[in-house]
Amino acid sequence: MAPLSLLLCFLGSLSLCSAYASAAATLHLDGELPNGHFEESPSSSNLKKTVIVGKHSLPKWEIDGIVEYITGGPQPGGFYFPVPRGFHAVRLGNEASISQNVNVNPGSVYSLTFGTTRTCAQDEVLRVSVPGQSAEISIQTLYSSDGGDTYAWAFKATSKLVRVTFHNPGIQEDPACGPLLDAIAIKEIILPQKYIRGNLVKNGGFENGPHVFKNFSTGVLLPPKSLDQISPLPGWIIESLKPVKYIDRKHFSVPVGFAAIELVAGRESAIAQIIRTIPNKFYNLTFTIGDAKNGCHGSMMVEAFAAKETQKVPYVSQGKGGFRTTSFKFQAVSPRTRITFYSAYYHTKFHDFGHMCGPVLDNVIVFPSL
Numbered sequence: 001m002a003p004l005s006l007l008l009c010f011l012g013s014l015s016l017c018s019a020y021a022s023a024a025a026t027l028h029l030d031g032e033l034p035n036g037h038f039e040e041s042p043s044s045s046n047l048k049k050t051v052i053v054g055k056h057s058l059p060k061w062e063i064d065g066i067v068e069y070i071t072g073g074p075q076p077g078g079f080y081f082p083v084p085r086g087f088h089a090v091r092l093g094n095e096a097s098i099s100q101n102v103n104v105n106p107g108s109v110y111s112l113t114f115g116t117t118r119t120c121a122q123d124e125v126l127r128v129s130v131p132g133q134s135a136e137i138s139i140q141t142l143y144s145s146d147g148g149d150t151y152a153w154a155f156k157a158t159s160k161l162v163r164v165t166f167h168n169p170g171i172q173e174d175p176a177c178g179p180l181l182d183a184i185a186i187k188e189i190i191l192p193q194k195y196i197r198g199n200l201v202k203n204g205g206f207e208n209g210p211h212v213f214k215n216f217s218t219g220v221l222l223p224p225k226s227l228d229q230i231s232p233l234p235g236w237i238i239e240s241l242k243p244v245k246y247i248d249r250k251h252f253s254v255p256v257g258f259a260a261i262e263l264v265a266g267r268e269s270a271i272a273q274i275i276r277t278i279p280n281k282f283y284n285l286t287f288t289i290g291d292a293k294n295g296c297h298g299s300m301m302v303e304a305f306a307a308k309e310t311q312k313v314p315y316v317s318q319g320k321g322g323f324r325t326t327s328f329k330f331q332a333v334s335p336r337t338r339i340t341f342y343s344a345y346y347h348t349k350f351h352d353f354g355h356m357c358g359p360v361l362d363n364v365i366v367f368p369s370l
C-alpha cells in the first residue's frame, strides 16, 4: 500500500495525497479472519462423522492432525459444547492444529482475538503462534460459564505474510478432549507515539486494545506478560498468573470512553505500567473504578501502588454500572515509577457462580503535582 500511495502523492495534489494517505490508514486490519467463525463448512464428503478429512478441507484454513468440525449443543458421549458465536466451531485433537496465512504490514504489531474453551475438566492449553513468536495459553480456568471465553495475543510482523497457527500441544488420555475454537479475529495495534498532554500514563483510558467481537462478547482476556512479550494492550503489562479482562462499551458499562479493564482474577492478576518520573517530585495519580453492569455484586476493593504509596479503594457494587473516581499523591524515588492495580477480592456473578468478575478500572492519569 505504501508505494502506491506514495506514487499518488507524487502525481496528485497535496490534498489528494492526504486523502489517499487516510484511505490507506482505513485498510488497517480489524476484523475476523476469512472463515474465522468457521461457519463455512467442509463439504460433507470431507467429513468422517465430525473429523475433517484432508489438509485443505476446512475452507480458508489448513489443518493438521485430528480436527473436528463441531456444531454447538449436545454431543455424542454426553458432552455439551457451547458455541456462542454462530453455530460452528472446530476442536483440536492431540497435537492437532489449524493455520492460515495473513497479509500484514511488516513491522506492525497485531493482536489476535480468539474465542476458545476447554472441552474436558483437564488442564488444556492452546498454543498460538506465528513463525518465531508463540504463547501457550492455559484455558483450564473458565471465566464465563457459557463457553464465551475469549483471549488476545499480540505479535510483531516481520514479513508481509505471516502464518497464524492454533495448536493443541496436549496429549490427553481422552482423545475427545482438546480446545474448541469458535471465532478468530485480527487487529493491527497502533502504538501510541506520544503521551497525551497532561498524562504520563500511555493508553490510560484503555481505548487502544485488541479486537472485540461485535455481536457477542464476554470481554477479552489478556493473559499475563510472561506468556507474551508484546502486549495486546499498548503501554500496559499484565503481571502475575491470571488474565485481566478487556471490556467494551457495547457489551458492558464502561466509566469513560470505549473500553476499560475488569479485574477478574483477584490478587492473582495485576495490571501495571512503568512511567517516567523525576526523583523526589510529587505526582497525582487519579483513576476511576466501578462495575461493568454485569451482575457482579458485592464489596470490592481495588489496591493501587505507586512508588512507596499504596491506596485501597473500596467500591460497593450493585452490579448496575456505577463508578467513582479517586486520587492520591506519591513521591517518585527513581526515574521510573511502576504503577500497579489489582483487585483485593475474588468475585463471581450473583446468579452465576461459574462466571468470574470483578471491579472495573478506567481512566488512569498521572501528572506532576505541586
Ligand SMILES: *[C@@H]1O[C@H](CO)[C@@H](O)[C@H](O)[C@H]1NC(C)=O
Residues within 6 Å of the ligand: 214, 215
Ligand atoms: C451480527 O449479527 C447480525 C444479525 O444476527 C448478522 O447479520 C451479522 O452478520 C453478524 N455480524 C458478525 C460480525 O458476526
Ligand SMILES: *[C@@H]1O[C@H](CO)[C@@H](O)[C@H](O)[C@H]1NC(C)=O
Residues within 6 Å of the ligand: 284, 285, 286, 327, 328, 329, 369
Ligand atoms: C489530583 O488531581 C485531581 C484533578 O485535578 C484533583 O481533583 C485531586 O484532588 C488531586 N488529588 C490529590 C490527592 O491531590
